[in-house]
Amino acid sequence: MSAQAATAHTTRSLGSVEKGETLLEIRNLKKYFAVTEGAVVHRTVGDIKAVDDVSFTIRKGETLGLVGESGCGKTTTGRCILQLERPTAGEIVFEGTNLERLDQKAMIPMRQKMQVIFQDPYSSLNPRMKIGEILGEPMRVHGIQPDRAKRHKRVAELLGVCGLNPKFADRYPHEMSGGQRQRVGIARALCLNPDFIICDEAVSALDVSIQAQVINLLEDLREEFDLTYLFIAHDLSVVHHLCNRVAVMYLGKVMELAESDELFDHPMHPYTRALLSAVPVADPKIEAERQHQVLPGEVPSPINPPRGCVFHPRCPLAVDSCRAEIPPLRELRTGHWVACTQV
Amino acid sequence: MAKLLEIEHLHTQFFTSAGVVEAVNDVSYDVEEGETLGLVGESGCGKSVSALSVLRLISWPPGRIVGGSIRFLGKDLLKLSDAEIRRVRGRQIAMVFQEPMTSLNPVLTIGLQITETLEHHLGMSGAQANARAVELLGMVGISDPERRLKQYPHHLSGGMRQRVMIALALSCEPKLIIADEPTTALDVTIQAQILELMKDLSKRLGVALIIITHNLGVVARYADRVNVMYAGKIVEEGTADQIYHNPHHPYTLGLLASVPRMDQHRGKRLVPIDGQPPDLTKLDNGCAYRPRCRWAIDRCANGIPSLEHVGNGQKAACFRSHELGDEARAVS
Numbered sequence: 001m002s003a004q005a006a007t008a009h010t011t012r013s014l015g016s017v018e019k020g021e022t023l024l025e026i027r028n029l030k031k032y033f034a035v036t037e038g039a040v041v042h043r044t045v046g047d048i049k050a051v052d053d054v055s056f057t058i059r060k061g062e063t064l065g066l067v068g069e070s071g072c073g074k075t076t077t078g079r080c081i082l083q084l085e086r087p088t089a090g091e092i093v094f095e096g097t098n099l100e101r102l103d104q105k106a107m108i109p110m111r112q113k114m115q116v117i118f119q120d121p122y123s124s125l126n127p128r129m130k131i132g133e134i135l136g137e138p139m140r141v142h143g144i145q146p147d148r149a150k151r152h153k154r155v156a157e158l159l160g161v162c163g164l165n166p167k168f169a170d171r172y173p174h175e176m177s178g179g180q181r182q183r184v185g186i187a188r189a190l191c192l193n194p195d196f197i198i199c200d201e202a203v204s205a206l207d208v209s210i211q212a213q214v215i216n217l218l219e220d221l222r223e224e225f226d227l228t229y230l231f232i233a234h235d236l237s238v239v240h241h242l243c244n245r246v247a248v249m250y251l252g253k254v255m256e257l258a259e260s261d262e263l264f265d266h267p268m269h270p271y272t273r274a275l276l277s278a279v280p281v282a283d284p285k286i287e288a289e290r291q292h293q294v295l296p297g298e299v300p301s302p303i304n305p306p307r308g309c310v311f312h313p314r315c316p317l318a319v320d321s322c323r324a325e326i327p328p329l330r331e332l333r334t335g336h337w338v339a340c341t342q343v
Numbered sequence: 344m345a346k347l348l349e350i351e352h353l354h355t356q357f358f359t360s361a362g363v364v365e366a367v368n369d370v371s372y373d374v375e376e377g378e379t380l381g382l383v384g385e386s387g388c389g390k391s392v393s394a395l396s397v398l399r400l401i402s403w404p405p406g407r408i409v410g411g412s413i414r415f416l417g418k419d420l421l422k423l424s425d426a427e428i429r430r431v432r433g434r435q436i437a438m439v440f441q442e443p444m445t446s447l448n449p450v451l452t453i454g455l456q457i458t459e460t461l462e463h464h465l466g467m468s469g470a471q472a473n474a475r476a477v478e479l480l481g482m483v484g485i486s487d488p489e490r491r492l493k494q495y496p497h498h499l500s501g502g503m504r505q506r507v508m509i510a511l512a513l514s515c516e517p518k519l520i521i522a523d524e525p526t527t528a529l530d531v532t533i534q535a536q537i538l539e540l541m542k543d544l545s546k547r548l549g550v551a552l553i554i555i556t557h558n559l560g561v562v563a564r565y566a567d568r569v570n571v572m573y574a575g576k577i578v579e580e581g582t583a584d585q586i587y588h589n590p591h592h593p594y595t596l597g598l599l600a601s602v603p604r605m606d607q608h609r610g611k612r613l614v615p616i617d618g619q620p621p622d623l624t625k626l627d628n629g630c631a632y633r634p635r636c637r638w639a640i641d642r643c644a645n646g647i648p649s650l651e652h653v654g655n656g657q658k659a660a661c662f663r664s665h666e667l668g669d670e671a672r673a674v675s
Binding site: 069171179180209210212213215219235240260264279283285286294298 | 430530532534559609
């Protein structure tokens, strides 16, 4: 009890991170999932290295993009930050508190500060709850708005902020379109006044015209409530538009990390280059002139990732040493980190 | 070039408990031999249904093609008997679906699924079909084809399965392939591989291609001509260049302004289209885009604009398309 009170106290005193200072730090994060065999006695026969030694920081007020293809570990990284998965190794430090050292109870006040918006607005809202209940429940659970009438008022306010009619509080999710549901998902993430929101493919399931509405909403909310986002996505155009800095992941590792403009204008890692060249631009004239570098092969299995640099089997620049040694992330230009020895 | 497919005044409707959904509402378009046509629009705009209608793959109930004609090499596909349309499906017009896991049979080997098609449509013997299947898998870039033929779909990755689907589609040397969101389920680097492959094969073999997608980038890179659909209708039609650089319909313009682009300055705010697509059971006598349109005038409520020529073969379905063309150019 006293430990909890102490933690709550420290988090409060440490809670005032100024804009531009480090809000979240991830150090050498690893998450391995055991691959088991046998129906009765489960023998561990290998590990899926979903996240393998990832480090980065997020500054207060910025939006960090985490991009990569399916299975690169971007979602698992997000889930580890939220403590929805216990990391295999590594540290996650949020506002000066090491989350790995907290027990379930001490984690509760931290959860208020970190929220998440999921990809699929169809499966992430309980179909049996009215929108008002979905938004009211977190406030009740965390005891920040015990009064029912005030809670209703707050729900109406949140719906308004997210561009929805307050009358939607009495509706069920199935009565709403995908775009509207995603706005509810955003309202739910906001209802505890968090500092930090993980957007896990938050706009990927939406149609283009609706996607633009939600992107603009996320931008407005970031301004209005001083939010910090970790924006996990596979759509590079959206990431380019929304993020200040971008980390590119491949097979559980960060390959490149830089300011958004720097990364998109001067990609250095061969994987980032291939990724950018693979994204078609909505302009036939530019497309006709662009070089299309098609990356051969597919992402290898994370159960037996390649030795050395995980990208070497598909890499146009690979040399012998890439097969043996894991390239460290090096700062090649100010703030531009690349995990490749050949650039 | 000769017309391969001519769709005229196609109406496909779904009869649901909520009412009649006019999924495809008076749609007409042509596909010429060997060209790549892009069909773009958002979910529910009727792009897939219009393509499924070509092969009469609309199941009744609840869906039915209620009017129009679909002429393929001069024959009206809507007038063929069931046996006759089966000889067209796969043989002359093939289809590649979005989800390669659900469109391949999970309990049959890859080899059996390809050879079955060859034996059925082309009357090949088992040995001939097997040899041809090996050749086809090689053509779509699958290594070690003999071994792959004995494998099941779950042995393959998403990209590999989509290659198998393309091999299947090509197996009978069709004149037209309809690809319904062929790469939506795939990662970007794999998407690029598959699209390059399709483009290359269609050029080399002279197969016409209809690519159905919501991705404006994919259309810009691969399509010769583009049809933009909204609420069951084609609202604009033109070459890729015309659609992207000289749009004449407010919806096309709206779509282009909503997509974030990697080649543009980051700080630029997106201009979304307000509101939502209409309920297709409750369409009125006006333009369906009117409630979301910044250019709407009184006239738009009293009459549905038809697809009219706006110059150089480009067509748009908007009463104000001529004014819009100038304004759109000024904006972009």
